[in-house]
Amino acid sequence: MVSDKMKGLLAGSSVIRAMFEDGKRLAKEYGSENVYDFSLGNPFSYPPEKLKTVIKSLVDDLNPTFLHGYMNNSGYEAVREKIASSLNKRFGTDFSFMNIIMTVGAAGGLNVAFKTLLNPGDEVITFSPYFSEYRHYADNFGGKLVALKPNTGGGFRPDAEELKKAITTNTKAVIINSPNNPTGVVYSEEDIRNIVNVLREKSAEIGHAIFLISDEPYRELVYGGVTVPYLTKYYENTMVCYSYSKSLSLPGERIGYLVIPTEIEDFSDMVSATNTATRILGFVNAPSLMQLAIAECLDECADISVYEENRNKLMKMFDEIGFSYIKPEGAFYLFMKTPEDDKAFAEQAKKERILLVPGSAFGCPGYARIAYCVDTKVIERSYEGFRRLAERYRD
Amino acid sequence: MVSDKMKGLLAGSSVIRAMFEDGKRLAKEYGSENVYDFSLGNPFSYPPEKLKTVIKSLVDDLNPTFLHGYMNNSGYEAVREKIASSLNKRFGTDFSFMNIIMTVGAAGGLNVAFKTLLNPGDEVITFSPYFSEYRHYADNFGGKLVALKPNTGGGFRPDAEELKKAITTNTKAVIINSPNNPTGVVYSEEDIRNIVNVLREKSAEIGHAIFLISDEPYRELVYGGVTVPYLTKYYENTMVCYSYSKSLSLPGERIGYLVIPTEIEDFSDMVSATNTATRILGFVNAPSLMQLAIAECLDECADISVYEENRNKLMKMFDEIGFSYIKPEGAFYLFMKTPEDDKAFAEQAKKERILLVPGSAFGCPGYARIAYCVDTKVIERSYEGFRRLAERYRD
Known part of the structure; x- marks a missing residue:
């Protein structure tokens, strides 16, 4: 049955x-x-040790109907504003709370993004090797994951030429994951520019925007001084999908956010749609206490x-x-x-x-x-x- | 876009x-x-005041990689076992942890249930007035909500005869909500028996099980000594969808559970499917700290x-x-x-x-x-x- x-x-x-x-x-x-x-x-x-103190203070100091209560489906505005400021400081972006939608982890965020974007039959392209759940997330909404063959000869860097060949009129989005699961590869600024150039060229050719979804729960986990480019600075039609699972070691708490830059096509509809998708997919909102807790730990790791x-x-x-x-x-x-x-x-x-x-x-x-x-x-x-x-x- | x-x-x-x-x-x-x-x-x-103490103790006493970590997608076994015991004590049921799947609130649970059950075109029947999100939840999986006309002459009690007439070979489930949003009506044992009789008769007639989904976030909110029958005792093909949003006033925390009784058709597949659905819909698991917190407050309200x-x-x-x-x-x-x-x-x-x-x-x-x-x-x-x-x- x-x-x-x-x-x-x-x-x-x-x-x-x-x-x-x-x-x-x-x-x-x-x-x-x-x-x-x-x-x-x-x-x-x-x-981080600070998290303990923060949680205990929140429990002691806040009105519990606020601390454990409903808020806007996109999250507490103050929390979103703090995250926006923190991103602006770190990456030179220009976000406000309007650009941040709190999500039930990155997996929740990706489902919200796909629900927002995909019509049945739409294709989402990714580079192999890839996190196998992407296929299920796309399929939840009738979308189809198209996995490009692994660039075994090129150290698993994204091959923009292969991407170009794979784009069809059905292509609605490209999802990338850097630092990468399972390879540990970090995409360089040059990798990103190559991808973005293809997306611009092909968007114009097929007559509609191709969205770049950046799944980046491992952003803070880099070694040897490598930097991870912030994608909204390179391409307007980007959605960033972040999670605190790894940076704050909170995988069981299901807390993360989506970034929708103001420059994205149909910004106002996109923001409303992610808000509504968060609700009707049954997330309703990201867990309230954890939203307030991570907001006090944005400079921690x-x-x-x-x-x-x-x-x-x-x-x-x-x-x-x-x-x-x-x-x-x-x-x-x-x-x-x-x-x-x-x-x-x-x-x-x-x-x-x-x-x-x-x-x-x-x-x-x-x-x-x-x-x-x-x-x-x-x-x-x-x-x-x-x-x-x-x-x-x-x- | x-x-x-x-x-x-x-x-x-x-x-x-x-x-x-x-x-x-x-x-x-x-x-x-x-x-x-x-x-x-x-x-x-x-x-309840106890919740504060419980959260602070969990934070102080538990290894944080356990407290905030991944567990089985269906939730911590010990939490599920405690919930099962509590239900058994209150309702004379015979559940173990195997029958309990922790969910991201009742909204999350309903989406997991629908993902588990519905093929595109399947119908889910409900009695009007009804919580309008049901329509979206069913639609997420290509299902169609069929809303029976409100029983205005009968105090909004469920009309089993109307239900009988509405069942077709496409009917996969009936969803009820008692105590009811928006009417405040509580379905009596007789109401339940009438519904169940129809479901048994029509399941036999159409040749497949019709599942009864009981959405009961308001179970504890009853007045004047009214009792709310526990549905798995009346009908084997029942899924109970519960949330602590109202009973513990934790709506922002997104914590609840599904009950899948052992007697349900294809029990083993149902349990695996709800586990997998929890994962691939992007919930991954119910928030970890809150699972452990509510487990210490099962006798509280x-x-x-x-x-x-x-x-x-x-x-x-x-x-x-x-x-x-x-x-x-x-x-x-x-x-x-x-x-x-x-x-x-x-x-x-x-x-x-x-x-x-x-x-x-x-x-x-x-x-x-x-x-x-x-x-x-x-x-x-x-x-x-x-x-x-x-x-x-x-x-």
Whole structure:
């Protein structure tokens, strides 16, 4: 009696469930300290200490019907104004509260954006490898995700020429994710300019705007002084989708926002539509206490040095062992080349009690994702397992 | 560039926006204490005092990566188990955590339920007057809301004969809301039995199950010793959709749950599908801290005596003034008969700085909804305005 779409999804999701069950089984058999689980993008770092004080003060000081009450579906105006100011200070933008719509995390924000933009049959283009949920989010509204083939020869940078070839009159949006899940690649200013040039040229050619959706929950997680360009400064028809899941280590709280720049086509309708979409999709509004809490922590960040340490340890380990990988500049993922079919490799890894996600899950076979948002000890303890795993592939 | 569906909605939503703007204008002109706003279902009562202590203890005592972290998309197992036990104790049910799926409020839960059940073209039947968002929630998944005509002659009780006539092979679900928004009517055990008998008979006739979705955010808000039957005990193919918005006065926090009884058809698929739907609709999970907080407040309730006091005051006032209405047994709404067209009446009321919602917004012209979840003083101060309003209609 489950709907046809959901039936299809249940069949497909059994791979992930199987991995989860495997993990539980291994932990039971060998002890959880002897299982090296790199499969989940669950932030390991603590939220900033200030968050505790902020939450307790809010609870003590505010009228609870305000603190836990309904507000405008787009969020508290004061919170949105603070976020706008913070962005303006950091990126030289010119936002007011009108440009900020509070969302139930980035996943909520993406669904609101797609509901706002997509007619059935509309296409959303993305670069592989990509976060597989994009396909579901687009499909929720009858949209179709078009995944460009992975730029394996070009370090997984976005290939603007491939993008150009893929755009049709059905193209309504392009979604990018930088710092990237699963590769850790950060798109440079040049990458962005190349994409934007294509979008301008093709928008004119097909006769309607192509929107650029920037999914950037990993914005603050960058290493080695890399900068992440702020996209509304390059292209007017941009929606930025942000989440505090990683920067403040609050993934379970579901708190983020959408940015709709004033220059976007049909700004007033866009803002009304995102407000209405937030309501009718059943989010209603982003959780109230958390809106007010993050507003007091905009200059804070979870301790991301642990991720950088993990990244460095993992790279050093793989260099020694002889696995090849893309050097991550951001996020907390390392994308490695698998010496055989990625699913078969994941099975071999499991024999060493190492859990990782085959690249096929991101539209990129022949690779695997290692989520290094774990206790550094897990990485250290996994050394022998990875070494033995590599040995399985030596002639 | 907004999608066609959203464009249609923006045009339609201007009525509510106009009312909101009117309210702001009146407050500016006459002072907010001289505007009697009965238009919003925003709980007025404070959450239980215990909630403060609970939130502060959670923040102090729990590992923040657990407190604010990802968990199973269906919610923390321990929270779900506590809710199951609490329901079992109160209603004599036999639930475990497996039967409970934590949701982003009731609106989130209804969207998850509809995503789980509906194929495009499927029909969901409801009794008028009804919460107008149901139409959008069904439409999100290509479903169609079929609203039965209001039982004005029968005190707005559900008319099972009308239901029977409306069921077709496309009927996938019936959604009911008791205590009811906007009428305040509570469905009796007999009402439920009548509905269930029809559902059993017609399910057999059309060859597939018809699901009963019980939207019950007002369950705890009942007056005069009325009881609200627990529907899974009457019908196996029931999904209960609950929210803490009203019972704990936490509407902004977006926290509730779905109940899927073990006896439901395709239980295992249903549970997997609701879990997956929670994820892919972008909710991901119900807010983590609030899950843990409400789990410690299951035996608590916001002070609902203020609503009962307001209800009594309002009824007494209307009896004196000569307005007729349905006596509310639950929720915090009073549904009054309007002496002329309900929209024209709402305009007249506005001249007395009284804001109420025309019944047309709930599929029931000729009536208006008074949301009495306000400071009792607002009701007291509105007396003269209501009296003058009534006078406008005396010959």
